[in-house]
Amino acid sequence: MNGSNELKKILFCGLESGGKTSILLLLDKKFSLLPTVKPTIKAKRTFYTNSLLGTSIVRWDLGGQKGYRKIYLGDKSKYFTDMQSIFYVIDIQAPKKFEEAIRFLNDIINVASESHPENFQLLILLHKYDPDVKNKKETIDRLNYLENQIKSAIKDIKFSIYRTSIYDEPSLLKAFSDGVFYATHKSKMFESLLKEYMGKTYNSSMLLLDQNCFIIASRTTDESYQKICEAIAPRLTQALEKLEEWDINTIDIVTNVEFSEKQSKYQKEGIIFLRKLDISNTRFYLIALCLNKKVKIKSYEYLPLLADNLKNLLESFD
Numbered sequence: 001m002n003g004s005n006e007l008k009k010i011l012f013c014g015l016e017s018g019g020k021t022s023i024l025l026l027l028d029k030k031f032s033l034l035p036t037v038k039p040t041i042k043a044k045r046t047f048y049t050n051s052l053l054g055t056s057i058v059r060w061d062l063g064g065q066k067g068y069r070k071i072y073l074g075d076k077s078k079y080f081t082d083m084q085s086i087f088y089v090i091d092i093q094a095p096k097k098f099e100e101a102i103r104f105l106n107d108i109i110n111v112a113s114e115s116h117p118e119n120f121q122l123l124i125l126l127h128k129y130d131p132d133v134k135n136k137k138e139t140i141d142r143l144n145y146l147e148n149q150i151k152s153a154i155k156d157i158k159f160s161i162y163r164t165s166i167y168d169e170p171s172l173l174k175a176f177s178d179g180v181f182y183a184t185h186k187s188k189m190f191e192s193l194l195k196e197y198m199g200k201t202y203n204s205s206m207l208l209l210d211q212n213c214f215i216i217a218s219r220t221t222d223e224s225y226q227k228i229c230e231a232i233a234p235r236l237t238q239a240l241e242k243l244e245e246w247d248i249n250t251i252d253i254v255t256n257v258e259f260s261e262k263q264s265k266y267q268k269e270g271i272i273f274l275r276k277l278d279i280s281n282t283r284f285y286l287i288a289l290c291l292n293k294k295v296k297i298k299s300y301e302y303l304p305l306l307a308d309n310l311k312n313l314l315e316s317f318d
């Protein structure tokens with residue numbers, strides 16, 4: 001599981017029309033193909049390589065029509081073995097199919113656990129959680145219903161639940177990063193650099209992203225700070241890349257923020273900054289949340305050291 005150059009298998013499953021193929025197209029930034037997406041015929045395999053982490057994966061997009069589902073469940077040695085992660089996609093805008101979706105999820109868990117219990121990561125995407133429906137009561141009720149159903153249906157294996165939409169790219173970048181990079185050998189090495197940097201600068205939350213905004217490492221003192229960083233990082237990098245299109249060299253983007261009392265017990269003010277780091281022809285983004293100006297000053301002071309350490313780490317991979 002930790003070997004860096006092996007080909008890892010990642011499954012995308014769920015009922016028909018849940019959004020699996022669209023998710024993959026979005027992650028590959030094939031935006032123009034999104035409106036033309038057709039139901040997937042059986043299983044479609046595509047490859048993805050992250051050169052930074054030396055990760056090569058093969059993604060199995062399992063078309064979700066009823067007839068195909070039977071085929072997958074009946075041939076577990078082909079479909080449900082040796083996978084690192086299973087992404088299970090549920091369309092939250094199709095309540096009539098919820099029961100069927102939970103049933104298929106159960107079937108998959110049963111089949112997959114027989115071959116290797118505990119050994120794969122299960123990521124459940126409550127998908128089509130679009131920005132324009134997320135605050136509706138109907139949506140909140142559906143999410144509560146589904147989360148309860150899932151929690152009572154899954155007993156013996158670990159899983160994580162995500163709320164995603166193709167209209168909220170950061171939500172999918174986060175889920176995919178977790179399913180592919182989390183706890184890999186190289187990701188842990190990047191993480192130890194962040195830990196060292198955090199120890200010197202007293203940042204409250206930090207993410208290291210690759211050029212496509214996949215999260216390759218993170219450290220945080222508080223889960224909610226991390227969520228804030230995850231949600232805005234891809235948006236800030238977009239602004240930075242836009243400026244670069246005008247040949248403006250943008251070193252960083254800094255935002256001064258004020259927390260409401262609910263969000264932060266101790267501090268009201270903070271700074272979030274995004275910094276690009278171009279190291280050995282590799283683009284990284286660092287996003288950090290600092291709870292006062294001194295922390296920000298320290299963060300900038302130690303950036304050259306972090307950059308040096310990143311450079312050394314990259315060279316050690318060669």
Ligand SMILES: Nc1nc2c(ncn2[C@@H]2O[C@H](COP(=O)(O)OP(=O)(O)OP(=O)(O)O)[C@@H](O)[C@H]2O)c(=O)[nH]1
Nearest residue numbers: 016017018019020021022039040063064128165166
């Ligand atoms: N509103 C909304 N629609 C989405 C989202 N993701 C996908 N869709 C739409 O859902 C429909 C089905 O998407 P697909 O990607 O083909 O679904 P699939 O899970 O691959 O379906 P099968 O291949 O039949 O299993 C398409 O019309 C997509 O545009 C989303 O986040 N929000």
Ligand SMILES: [Mg+2]
Nearest residue numbers: 020021039040
């Ligand atoms: Mg499909």
